[in-house]
Amino acid sequence: MHYVSAEGLTKSFGVTPLFRNISFHINEGDKIALIARNGVGKSTLLKILSGKETPDEGKLWVHKDVTVALFEQDPHFDENKNVLENIFSSSHPVMKAISNYEDAVEQNNGDAIADAIAKMDELGAWDFESKVQQILGKLNIHHLQSQVSTLSGGQRKRVSLAKTLIDIGFEHKHTMLMMDEPTNHLDVEMIEWLEHYLNQENVTLLLVTHDRYFLDAVCDEIWELERENMYVYKGDYENYMEKKAARIESEQASIDKARNEYRKELEWMRKQPKARTTKSKSRIDNFYDVEARAKQRIEDAQLQLQMKMSRLGGKIIEMKKVYKSYGDKTILKGFDYTFSKGERIGVIGKNGVGKSTFLNILQGLEPADSGKINVGDTIIFGNFSQQGLEIKEDMRVIEYVKSFAESFPLARGGSLSAAQFLELFLFAPEKQYTYLSALSGGEKKRLQLLTILFRNPNFLILDEPTNDLDLPTLAVLENFLSEYQGCVLIVSHDRYFMDRLVDHLFVFEGEGEVRDFPGNYTQYRLWQKEEEKKQQAITVKAEETVAPKTQTSAPAKKKLSYKEKREFEDLEKELPALEEEKKTITEKMGGNISFEEITKLGNRMSEIENLLAEKEMRWLELSEMME
Structure with missing residues (x-):
């Protein structure tokens, strides 16, 4: 079934074009990933398809039987209502019955539970209720009476995701689900569950994500917005990278050819007689076409930067018998570790087990309850935290960077100016004079990362650096970190990012236990699954030993x-x-x-x-x- 058709869509913000004259089709069962740099129109295109915005030009057709559902980065709630009321806002009788049942159970109201069960039986709503329970449980949403106004950013995102999944599960079968960065603020187990859920549901999907493992697990086609155009690639992320490289090489060859032609035509234009014939006018028109092609720039950002890192001495950091608790919650229980030069450590664990607290203790931003933390005299921390940019007053991007330093020293001598450094991190010259308040969320994250690196740290601490970063920026960051000579400590739910950069893991298992695992994330998950299978086998064997040898007659099967x-x-x-x-x-x-x-x-x-x-x-x- 044909779901959506778009022809000649164009959209600009002010004088800045996002995309121009793009056309595409979406059919039932398609699973498409939409990627691009931040600020070039990914979220805007999703809003146009959902009817929340209109294009400047072009035609959009959505099949009358198709319901379009949009999961946005910044969820919108009725702040005066609780989590339960926001999730079950539909007036349909089945949704209302499930809402009443969940409310009665949450408040442990016996009479209300009995009435709700009777209504659920009457409507045959139990199958859908079990799916609701699965979604709420997997996304760790339990306090349904909490006001949404009291929730953290991550909790709001999970509640919004639960509402979206419940809504599409309840809607009729022709639903197109559009999701804008759904994996932000989810831990790895939640992300893996969401992959499985979306594949099981067999939805038609248009997805914006920076998580490449998630992209490969869920999507089989990639659309890229670049230089106002849309490019379509069938297959996975690796195939996209190969095909894009081939396309850029072909385009570059075409531009080089146009530049040679442009030089010849420019010489003719300068020498042409004042009296113009029909033939010469045609050649003049062609000259301007050639000029436009010759002056194209292809930006395939690959950061090649040898930074002059602050000297790293023999002593890095020693942590001896470190304890930390909050009330009954234990974060660290006698943690011991001596860091070495050039280590690349990933920090993983469920949300709320104390990963960010551990990073703060390491840097002296938060005290430990007991134990010793000895930091080498030469250590300069670079802390990329989840709090974002620290801005006292609004200023232009270039002014903000210059407030830290005018230039960036290079390892092989010389330096980069603040403007040159900004260009390496995908801030074009015209973008450098934008006010900070006008930047997108992803652009602010990119600027935050840039200003940290601009200070030449030798011990980088990155707390969820991939949230809100687009794939081109992630490629820039990964290329930089792969050549970085200092120590790196990374907290991230991006499995691809971790696999590429870290060589061992601190696994926060809860109750203060931290496992030092020698390998990357994929290797850890394979080991974990094998351990789970062994434990299951031990449990089954124990049950068989305990079970009585004689059994009463079983009921008829x-x-x-x-x-x-x-x-x-x-x-x-x-x-x-x-x-x-x-x-x-x-x-x-x-x-x-x-x-x-x-x-x-x-x-x-x-x-x-x-x-x-x-x-x-x-x-x-x-x-x-x-x-």
């Missing part, structure tokens, strides 16, 4: 329907095939393969583990029903 028998037969074939594929992947990962191949195999291994768990459970259910 239900016979399988024809459809269930066919399902059982299919499962008996699928399970061995998945086990065999898992074995093959394990063997391949033990060999000498590239990082990209490890990433692909790791993603497929996660999919297989999920499928095996799901299909084995179903096989057991059907087995128990058989006579």
Whole structure:
């Protein structure tokens, strides 16, 4: 079914064009990722498709039977209502019944629970209620009576995501879901659950995200907005990178050819006679076309920057028997670690286990309850925190950077001016004179990162640096950090970013326990899944030992329907095939393969583990029903 068609869409803000004359189609079942630099129109395009904004030019057609749902970066709520009322704002009887049931359970009101259960039975709403419970549970939304005005930014984002998923689950089947950075403020387990949920729901999806593993898991097509145009790439992120590189190379060759032609035509223009013939006028018109092509600039940002880092002495940081608690909540319990030169450590764990507190203690911004923290005399911290830019008054971008330093020293001698440094971080000359208040959220994050690096730190601490950064900026940051000679400590839910940059992990497991894991994030998840399987096997064995040998007669088992028998037969074939594929992947990962191949195999291994768990459970259910 054809969902959306757009023809010749154009949109500008003031004199700045975002995109010009773009056309596209979206069909049922399409899963598309939309990527671009911050500030070039990704969010605006989603708002146009949802009817919240209008294009300057062009035509947009949305099928009358299609419901368009938009999940925005900045959620909008009725601040005077609680979480429950905002999530279940629909007046449909089933949604109302589920809302009443959740409200009664939350308040533990026996009479109201009984009435709500009767209404749920009457409407047959239990299947949908179980999906609601899954969504709320996985997104860690429990205090439904809380006023939304009291929620943190991350909590608001999760409540908005829950509302969107519940709404599309309730709507009729023709729904196009558009999501603007849905993985921000989600921990890794939530992100992996969301990947699985979106694939299971089989929705039509248009997604803006910087999370490349999430993008590959959910989408099979990439649209890129660049230089006012839209480019379409089929396949995953790696294929997009290859095809884009080929496109840029081809465009650059075309521009070089146009420049050669331009030089010749410019000489002719200077020498042409005043009396113009029809032929010469045609050549003049062609000259201006050639001039426009010749003066194009292709910005394929790849940061090559050898910074003159402040000297790093022999002593870095020692943490000895460090304890930290907040009331009954333990953050660190006797933490010991001695940092070495050039270490790249990732910090992971569920939201709320104390990762940010650990970073603050390390820098002396927050005291430990006990223990010693010895910081080397040469250490200069560069702290990229979640708080964002610290601005006392509004000023232009270039003025803000110059307030830290006029120039940036390079390792091989010489320096970069503040303006040159800004260009390396994708701030074009005209953008450098924009006021800070007019920057997008992603542009402010990019500027925050730039000003931290401008001070030449030798111990970088990055707390969720990828939130609100676009993919081109992430590529700039990754290229810089891969060559950085100092120590790096990264807290991030971006699995691709972590896999590329860190060599071991601090895993915050809760109750003050921190595991030092020797490997990247994908390797940790594979190890974790193996440990979970071992623990499950131990539990099953213990239950079998404890179970009585004699059993009372079991109730008569239900016979399988024809459809269930066919399902059982299919499962008996699928399970061995998945086990065999898992074995093959394990063997391949033990060999000498590239990082990209490890990433692909790791993603497929996660999919297989999920499928095996799901299909084995179903096989057991059907087995128990058989006579």
